[in-house]
Amino acid sequence: xxxxxTGANRGIGAALVAAYRARGDAAIGTARRPGGGLLPLDVTDxxxxxxxAAALTGRPLDLLVCNAGVYLDKGxxxxxxxxxxxxxxxxxxxxxxxxxxxxxxxxNLRAAKGKIAIISSAMASDQRAPGGSYVYRASxxxxxxxxxxxxxxxxxxxxxxxxxxPGWVKTEMGGGGADIEVEASAAGLLARFDAxxxxxxxxxxxxxxxxLAF
Numbered sequence: 001x002x003x004x005x006t007g008a009n010r011g012i013g014a015a016l017v018a019a020y021r022a023r024g025d026a027a028i029g030t031a032r033r034p035g036g037g038l039l040p041l042d043v044t045d046x047x048x049x050x051x052x053a054a055a056l057t058g059r060p061l062d063l064l065v066c067n068a069g070v071y072l073d074k075g076x077x078x079x080x081x082x083x084x085x086x087x088x089x090x091x092x093x094x095x096x097x098x099x100x101x102x103x104x105x106x107x108n109l110r111a112a113k114g115k116i117a118i119i120s121s122a123m124a125s126d127q128r129a130p131g132g133s134y135v136y137r138a139s140x141x142x143x144x145x146x147x148x149x150x151x152x153x154x155x156x157x158x159x160x161x162x163x164x165x166p167g168w169v170k171t172e173m174g175g176g177g178a179d180i181e182v183e184a185s186a187a188g189l190l191a192r193f194d195a196x197x198x199x200x201x202x203x204x205x206x207x208x209x210x211x212l213a214f
Contacts, residue, residue, distance in 0.1 A: 002025075002028075002060060002112070003027045003028065003063045003065065004030070004056075004063070004064050005020075005029050005065040005067055006030045006041060006043060007067045007069065008030055008038055009034075009035075009036075012067060012185055012186060012189070013065075014029070014182075015183055016065060016189065018186075019183075030052065043092075043096075043097025043098070043100065043101055044089075044092040044093050046100055049097075052105075056108055060112035061109050061114050062112045062115065063115045064101070064105055064115070064116050065117045065119070066098045066101055066117065068093065069097075069139075069143075070093045072089055072090050072135060073086055073133055073134065074136075076133075076134075078132075082134055086135055087135050090135040091138075091139050093139075094136075094139035094142070094143055095142045098118055098147075102116060109159055110159065113159060114159060115159065115193065115196050116159065116160070116161045116162070117161075117162050117193050117196065118146070118161070118162070119164055119189075120140045120141075120143045120204070121166075122165040123136060123140055124140035124143065124163075125214060126141065127214075143163070144163050144204060147163035147204075148161075148214075158198060161201050162196040162200070162203045162204075163203070164189055164206070165207065166185045166189055167188070167206060167208075184207075188209075191209070192207065192209060195209070
């Protein structure tokens with residue numbers, strides 16, 4: 001199986017690439033600052049996305065994992081924080097970057113009748129709104145909406161799309177006080193991606209397979 005994982009230089013992305021390679025799949029990872037066999041990709045830069053697509057021309061893709069993302073607004077104050085540039089940067093990475101990557105790699109996915117996995121968050125659900133983290137919550141909600149609509153548009157191509165909450169993971173983003181280790185998250189997500197099919201396209205689940213509210 002040919003897999004591509006964006007944002008694979010550390011954390012969940014790196015763990016997913018390692019897990020796929022360990023079981024014998026051909027896994028490609030990308031990063032803004034490539035190294036260690038990773039391909040260059042800045043999802044916020046359309047030229048970078050086009051360059052990746054050109055490098056993969058003619059290569060069928062069984063699974064695209066849109067993992068690259070940012071959480072820029074931790075600790076921001078409602079009264080004086082959340083400047084416009086923070087909103088722009090958050091949506092550029094977490095929403096626009098996902099769309100541009102999917103759009104650019106559609107020929108590869110269509111060639112394999114592949115799958116798309118979008119890493120969102122339980123914080124995307126409008127049923128979970130304790131306040132704060134406005135940029136992150138709004139951008140992950142938009143990524144969820146994007147995934148649901150892609151599932152509808154790509155169903156005729158046999159391309160399944162799933163949207164996933166990886167858990168609160170002990171990564172640079174999640175922090176040391178998070179609930180689960182990155183390897184547990186990656187193993188659970190890998191199982192979810194394997195189970196994704198045209199029959200379940202549009203699913204919003206956590207890494208354990210629990211359905212989440214939209």
